[in-house]
């Protein structure tokens with residue numbers, strides 16, 4: 001299995017070599033790193049490339065030679081330093097917009113790496129802006145597999161943010177720390193430095209998501225949240241004859257035509273071929289589809305359970321369907337009425353699950369989010 005170390009870094013490239021040092025030298029037994037990828041801002045990229053990857057005196061090469069590691073053993077070059085923000089080259093994360101762009105990018109980055117089962121990812125959150133480390137962790141939480149590691153490297157306080165300290169060398173070295181004016185404040189011996197890393201356990205939510213989906217972070221969270229909530233007791237059963245919907249532990253009585261329309265959506269959901277619907281839209285209907293002969297037929301079947309055939313009510317409904325007398329308004333108005341009644345009886349969370357939702361930007365489709373495994377009858 002190949003191991004890729006993914007670091008977020010800003011203006012302190014030290015964190016990259018410190019983490020590398022930890023996994024290769026300090027950790028017992030060590031974890032070999034095959035490749036390093038760094039996610040950073042445009043400013044960060046220049047600093048990282050100059051200090052670590054400079055062909056003449058880059059610290060990364062110095063580290064390799066100090067520890068007798070062949071220069072081609074670990075893949076890490078200018079192309080491994082990924083500048084976030086795409087074409088817009090985010091210089092720093094200063095606004096909500098920067099955060100959203102970068103967050104989304106980091107999460108997607110982790111997702112793409114986590115597609116290959118022969119790759120283990122170690123996500124190191126020690127560097128960069130906090131926003132970056134938070135999104136790196138969240139990305140791993142959404143897409144990480146059993147083999148992946150979330151890691152935080154810590155350096156003993158004396159050596160933390162010391163410009164010239166990048167790792168503990170095999171032979172001790174004295175580092176002089178100067179102030180702004182170039183005056184020596186203190187000297188440090190690298191033999192006193194400690195680099196440790198704590199591995200943070202995290203919930204893996206990957207099974208709730210379809211890795212093929214190209215979604216924004218906000219949408220991913222929405223999907224996972226709904227699915228996690230679903231593991232609860234969001235059950236639903238329908239008693240057509242008594243026009244009753246049993247939603248969790250609540251009972252809601254609807255008008256005859258309303259309960260039939262609601263049942264139309266439930267039966268569509270039950271027939272859906274998806275194992276877990278989530279954001280599936282196959283079990284949603286457009287207003288046009290509701291006015292199909294097939295839908296009319298189902299509605300009449302349901303209606304027949306409430307009002308027997310040849311009763312005035314049944315005949316009138318059948319007649320109006322025949323002439324397609326029920327326009328789109330018939331459905332949209334009834335859907336509004338159903339939702340209004342549901343809203344009166346349910347708390348906002350319950351309402352979100354059981355209401356007839358309208359989805360899609362242009363071709364609006366209607367359906368119920370509740371999953372079919374939660375439909376009891």
Ligand SMILES: [Zn+2]
Pocket residue numbers: 269272273274277280281282283
């Ligand atoms: Zn479905």
